[in-house]
Amino acid sequence: MNKLFSKTKFYFVAAICMLIPYTASHGESAKEMLIKNLEAAAFSKTNNYLDLVASDLAESLSAFDRVKYLDIKVEVQDNMKTSLSITNVNQIYEGANNAFFNQNTLTYYDDSATINFGLGYRELFYDDKILLGANVFVDYSFDEYHQRSGYGVEAISSVFDVRANYYNAHSGIRSNSKGSEEALDGWDARLDYHMPVGFDLRIFGTYYEWENDADTYKEYGGKYGLAGQYGHVKFEVGYEDNNKADEDLFASVNMVVPLGEEQISANVSRGWMEYISVRDQLYEPVERENKIKVLKIKSGSVIVSGY
Numbered sequence: 001m002n003k004l005f006s007k008t009k010f011y012f013v014a015a016i017c018m019l020i021p022y023t024a025s026h027g028e029s030a031k032e033m034l035i036k037n038l039e040a041a042a043f044s045k046t047n048n049y050l051d052l053v054a055s056d057l058a059e060s061l062s063a064f065d066r067v068k069y070l071d072i073k074v075e076v077q078d079n080m081k082t083s084l085s086i087t088n089v090n091q092i093y094e095g096a097n098n099a100f101f102n103q104n105t106l107t108y109y110d111d112s113a114t115i116n117f118g119l120g121y122r123e124l125f126y127d128d129k130i131l132l133g134a135n136v137f138v139d140y141s142f143d144e145y146h147q148r149s150g151y152g153v154e155a156i157s158s159v160f161d162v163r164a165n166y167y168n169a170h171s172g173i174r175s176n177s178k179g180s181e182e183a184l185d186g187w188d189a190r191l192d193y194h195m196p197v198g199f200d201l202r203i204f205g206t207y208y209e210w211e212n213d214a215d216t217y218k219e220y221g222g223k224y225g226l227a228g229q230y231g232h233v234k235f236e237v238g239y240e241d242n243n244k245a246d247e248d249l250f251a252s253v254n255m256v257v258p259l260g261e262e263q264i265s266a267n268v269s270r271g272w273m274e275y276i277s278v279r280d281q282l283y284e285p286v287e288r289e290n291k292i293k294v295l296k297i298k299s300g301s302v303i304v305s306g307y
Helices: 002-060
Strands: 067-077 082-094 098-109 112-125 130-141 147-156 160-169 173-176 179-183 185-194 200-211 218-230 233-242 248-257 294-298 301-305
Touching (some): 218 248
Antiparallel strands (some): 082 098, 130 147, 147 160, 173 179
16 A cells, blocks of 8 residues: 555656646646646546447447447456456346346456356336346356355345345365465345436445355455446445455446447436336346455465455
8 A cells, every 4th residue: 555655646746746837837727727638638538548449349249239248347456456357248038127148257366367157137127117136156266276156136226226145165175385275155235325416326335254164264344435337437446344454445447348228327317316217227247246255374374365
């Protein structure tokens, strides 16, 4: 975290130094105008670039009409560990008010790759204002061949989302040259509130628990923050606190490829507790922990990987 603050401080001071000659001759209003112009230009360039990339990918995949969702995600923790993942959702069957789908994710994290294969079912109720779903997943880690199954339920609306997942590890204890490690069982529950601000912006809270098969290790805690989507960019920022470590900041950014039905329910003007149709959420990806949590024992020290 100190390294992150040092880098941020360095770039901040450098930016101020570059602005001094300009502001000295043009005054305070010129400085404000320069900052606003720089921010607008950077945002416009980034947005245009992401739109171009996303549109090109969407055009390339247009022949595959059963592919309903695709994103590329980068996640960073306070310890500066980074994970990269790609997720897609595919239509298997769609009825008048329901859908059966497949979801796949490939994640690279901590020099290891994990793949998740899932099947899900969702159905709309109350004039498309409530979306209920259930899902089942198989998770596999290529590094130490860890295996895990997962089961989830969800209730989605334009005001609140409620999700719960259970994770059951099957691979037991694996030994390697660095020691041994064991995949953990666990569960989590998450509540989101959609803020009516003209785009997808949510306040969320998650509670989770992880433990090994012998019940000699247990970890529990929560995550809290903001999540949402603006244009083709999804984001999530917040902090995590548990019984095994200090508070930890985290952030993730996803580039969403526009496939299938356009996501419009979050952009519709509504009241703070007004329920509207969420039919456009039929193929939103299932929210779950895709990385397999692993308890590592190295020379007497205990490390939990997967965060």
